[in-house]
Amino acid sequence: MAIFIESYKQSAAFRSEKFNPIMLALNERAKVIEACFEPGQFIPVHQPGVDLTLVVMEGEGALVADGQEHRITPGAVAFIPAGESRGLKADTRLIVLHVVTPPPSDADHTQVMAGLAKGAWK
Numbered sequence: 497m498a499i500f501i502e503s504y505k506q507s508a509a510f511r512s513e514k515f516n517p518i519m520l521a522l523n524e525r526a527k528v529i530e531a532c533f534e535p536g537q538f539i540p541v542h543q544p545g546v547d548l549t550l551v552v553m554e555g556e557g558a559l560v561a562d563g564q565e566h567r568i569t570p571g572a573v574a575f576i577p578a579g580e581s582r583g584l585k586a587d588t589r590l591i592v593l594h595v596v597t598p599p600p601s602d603a604d605h606t607q608v609m610a611g612l613a614k615g616a617w618k
Contacts, residue, residue, distance in 0.1 A: 499521050504591060510532045510534055511532075514537055514612060515533045515534075515537045515539060517531050518531070526595060526599065527598075527600065529595075530591065531592050533555070533590040534589060535586055535589060536585075536586065537585075537590075539582075539584045540608055540612060540616060541617065542581065542604075542611065543579060543581050544578065544600055544605075545578045545604055546604055547597045549594075549595040550593070551571075551592065551593040552569060552572040553592060554589070554590065555587075555591060556569050556588045557590050558587065559572075560581060561582055562582075
């Protein structure tokens, strides 16, 4: 099923307790998420077995990609292959397009859930 969103701002929504992953599309080959972060919110550094393509739509923050930290601003694009460490933290209100191939398994999210429970980004 094709999707079309005229503007990423139409689907953006934020939560005060943690980042908000908004599912835009999902099939057996890819998962497309619009992830919305308030300042200080994060996806903990983890090493899943899936590829990630990330595009910064709005805001600023820090991205860990294979152990190196990078500043991110609107227009930044990153590709992080399966098995490499990755994590994301917002400095300002942040919206990113997050494409994961193939879709992650429950095991791929284990480190993320543990980091969120601890409140630890790195």
